[in-house]
Amino acid sequence: MKIIVCLKQVPKNDSILRINEQGTWIQDRDLTYEINESDQYALEAALQLKEKHGGEVIALSLGPARVQTVIKEALARGADRGIHLEDATLDNLDAFGISTAIAAAAKAEGFDLLLTGLQSDDYGYAQTGVIAAELLGLPHATIVMDVQATDGGIRVKRELENGFFQWVSMPAPAVLTIQSGINTLRYATLKGIMAAKKKEIKKLDAAGLGLDTASLTPKMQFRRVYVPVKSKQTQFLEGSPAEVAAKLIEKLKNEARVF
Amino acid sequence: MANGILVFIEHVDGKINKASYEAVRAAQLIGAQIGQEASAVILGQGIGDAAAEIAAKKLKTVYTVENEWLKSYTADGYTQAFKQIIEQVQPALVLFCHTYEVRDFAPKLAASLKRILLGDNIGYKIEDGQPVFTRQVFQGKLAADVVPVGDTPHLVSFQIGSFRGDECEAGQAAAQALSVNLDADVVRQQPEERFKEAKAAVDLTQAPLIVSVGRGIKEQKNIEIVKKLAESLGAEIAASRPICDNEWLPMDRQVGSSGQTVAPKMYLAVGISGAIQHIVGMKGARTIVAINKDKEAPIFEIADYGIVGDLFEIVPALTAEAEKLK
Structure with a gap:
C-alpha cells in the first residue's frame, strides 16, 4: 500500500498568540511549532497499515523552510521519504488553494491512500482532505477511526454524532481524514533519527507542481482577527487555594443557588 | 439570477436532526436583513413526513429530492444530488448546520462548484448590506470575520448551538419535488448500518x-x-x-x-x-x-x-x- 500522509505544522497548543498589525492573522515571530495533533494520528495509522500490508509511507508538508522539521520528525518515526511543497505563492492560501497544491503533488506521485488529520488546530477548516478528494476525482471518508484493506479497496470505521459509528467501504485510491486518539503514537527512536538523515526529501515549488496560479485565487477572505467578545462576564476569584475554594462554594450556594 | 437562501435539512431515516432547525432560524434572520427569502431542501427516500414537518416553518419552498441512491447518506450521493439541486434552484446562499455529516460532504460540494465552504461559523453581522461570518480559529482562542470571495452561490455552515432552533418562525411553505440523476458510478461509498459501540451506562x-x-x-x-x-x-x-x-x-x-x-x-x-x-x-x-x-x-x-x-x-x-x- 502506497500511502501519502499530509502533515501540517501549527503553532504549539499553548502558544501566546499576538495579532498582527493589519489585524488579519497572528504574528509569527517568537512562535514555536509542532505537528498538528490529528495529523500525527494519520501518520501513525499510515505506519501501522504499512507494517501490516507492506508498501511505502510518504510524508508531505506544505510551508516555508521550517516545515522540514515536521517531515524529518515523520521520517524519524518511520516514514520512507518526504515531499516538501515550498513556494512564496503557496503562503497564506485558503483551504481550496492548499488542497489544490496537495492534490497536484499527490497526483504526480500516485498513491493508494491519501491521509490527512481531521482538522488543523490553527485555521480549523477541516476541509483539506475532502477538497483534495474532489479535485482528484476520488472517494473519501472523514472522521475515520479504523482502516481495513479489502479486495480492491478499503473499509473504514467512521465516527458519527451521539455515540454512533458506521463502517463504509469504497474503492482505492481514496482520501481519508483521521480522527485524533484512534491509535497510540510512536516516538522517534535514536535509530530512527539516524536513519532519517539518509531518507530523501523532495522539494517542489508551484512551477514543479504545474500549478496554474489562477487556481490558487482566494475564495474567501479574512476581514479581521480579534480576541473573542465574551458572551458571559466571568467572575475571577482570587486568593490562596483555601480562600478561592471558600469563595467559590459560597457563591455557588448563595449567588448561583446550585446547592 | 441568483435568488434566495437554501437551507440543508439533515435527517436519519426521516427523523430530522434538530440542528437543522438552527440553520432554518439562521436563514430566516439573515434573509430578513438582506432581503432574500429562505427555502429548504431535504434529500432521501420516504421523506414526505419530514418535509411536511419542515414546511410548517416560515419558508418559501420546501424542496424534496427522492432517489433510491439517497436512501442512506453517502458523501458522493449527497454531493452530486446537491450540486444538481443548486443548478436548478440557483440560490445566492446555501446554509448548513456544521454537523459531522455536513463536514463530510459540504466541502466536496463546494469544491465541485469551484467554491469554498465557509465552515463552522458562530454568528454573522451585516456590513455594507452583505453578511460577514464569524468563526473561531486556534480552537476558539481567537475569532475571525470572514467573507466569501467570488460569485454566488456562497456556502456557509454554522456551529451547532449558534442559533435557537426553537425560535424558528412558523409558516406554511410550498412543496416542490426536484429530481436528480444518480447511479452506481457516482456513488462509490457503500455504508453499513449505523451502530453504537458501548451502551451508555452513565446518563x-x-x-x-x-x-x-x-x-x-x-x-x-x-x-x-x-x-x-x-x-x-x-x-x-x-x-x-x-x-x-x-x-x-x-x-x-x-x-x-x-x-x-x-x-x-x-x-x-x-x-x-x-x-x-x-x-x-x-x-x-x-x-x-x-x-x-x-x-x-x-x-x-x-x-x-x-x-x-x-x-x-x-x-x-x-x-x-x-x-x-x-
Whole structure:
C-alpha cells in the first residue's frame, strides 16, 4: 500500500498568540511549532497499515523552510521519504488553494491512500482532505477511526454524532481524514533519527507542481482577527487555594443557588 | 439570477436532526436583513413526513429530492444530488448546520462548484448590506470575520448551538419535488448500518451536577483528586475527549461533540482548556465554573466563575470546603 500522509505544522497548543498589525492573522515571530495533533494520528495509522500490508509511507508538508522539521520528525518515526511543497505563492492560501497544491503533488506521485488529520488546530477548516478528494476525482471518508484493506479497496470505521459509528467501504485510491486518539503514537527512536538523515526529501515549488496560479485565487477572505467578545462576564476569584475554594462554594450556594 | 437562501435539512431515516432547525432560524434572520427569502431542501427516500414537518416553518419552498441512491447518506450521493439541486434552484446562499455529516460532504460540494465552504461559523453581522461570518480559529482562542470571495452561490455552515432552533418562525411553505440523476458510478461509498459501540451506562444528561476533568490533570493517577471533589459535591464525574482516549475514564463519561451533550445545574471544568468540540457538549449548563492555569483558555469565555491557578492545589482545597456542606 502506497500511502501519502499530509502533515501540517501549527503553532504549539499553548502558544501566546499576538495579532498582527493589519489585524488579519497572528504574528509569527517568537512562535514555536509542532505537528498538528490529528495529523500525527494519520501518520501513525499510515505506519501501522504499512507494517501490516507492506508498501511505502510518504510524508508531505506544505510551508516555508521550517516545515522540514515536521517531515524529518515523520521520517524519524518511520516514514520512507518526504515531499516538501515550498513556494512564496503557496503562503497564506485558503483551504481550496492548499488542497489544490496537495492534490497536484499527490497526483504526480500516485498513491493508494491519501491521509490527512481531521482538522488543523490553527485555521480549523477541516476541509483539506475532502477538497483534495474532489479535485482528484476520488472517494473519501472523514472522521475515520479504523482502516481495513479489502479486495480492491478499503473499509473504514467512521465516527458519527451521539455515540454512533458506521463502517463504509469504497474503492482505492481514496482520501481519508483521521480522527485524533484512534491509535497510540510512536516516538522517534535514536535509530530512527539516524536513519532519517539518509531518507530523501523532495522539494517542489508551484512551477514543479504545474500549478496554474489562477487556481490558487482566494475564495474567501479574512476581514479581521480579534480576541473573542465574551458572551458571559466571568467572575475571577482570587486568593490562596483555601480562600478561592471558600469563595467559590459560597457563591455557588448563595449567588448561583446550585446547592 | 441568483435568488434566495437554501437551507440543508439533515435527517436519519426521516427523523430530522434538530440542528437543522438552527440553520432554518439562521436563514430566516439573515434573509430578513438582506432581503432574500429562505427555502429548504431535504434529500432521501420516504421523506414526505419530514418535509411536511419542515414546511410548517416560515419558508418559501420546501424542496424534496427522492432517489433510491439517497436512501442512506453517502458523501458522493449527497454531493452530486446537491450540486444538481443548486443548478436548478440557483440560490445566492446555501446554509448548513456544521454537523459531522455536513463536514463530510459540504466541502466536496463546494469544491465541485469551484467554491469554498465557509465552515463552522458562530454568528454573522451585516456590513455594507452583505453578511460577514464569524468563526473561531486556534480552537476558539481567537475569532475571525470572514467573507466569501467570488460569485454566488456562497456556502456557509454554522456551529451547532449558534442559533435557537426553537425560535424558528412558523409558516406554511410550498412543496416542490426536484429530481436528480444518480447511479452506481457516482456513488462509490457503500455504508453499513449505523451502530453504537458501548451502551451508555452513565446518563450524564440527567446529572444535576457535573465535575469534568481535562488534559490539565496530566496523569491517570491524578484523576483521583477530581473523583474526590465530585464525590464531596455529590456530582457525576465527566471528562474531555483526551482523557477518555487515554482510557483514564471510560468513554461513557465523555462530554462533547463525540460524547454526551449535557445541561446540568452546574458544570465544573477542571484543567479543560475548552476546545470547540468540548464546549458544544456543555455550554448549555446553567452555571459554569472553570479551573485552569491559563487565563487565556477559551473555557473562561463561557465560565460564570473562573479560578486561574494550579488545579493540584485548588481541587483539594475545594474538596475540603465542599465537605463542610455536608
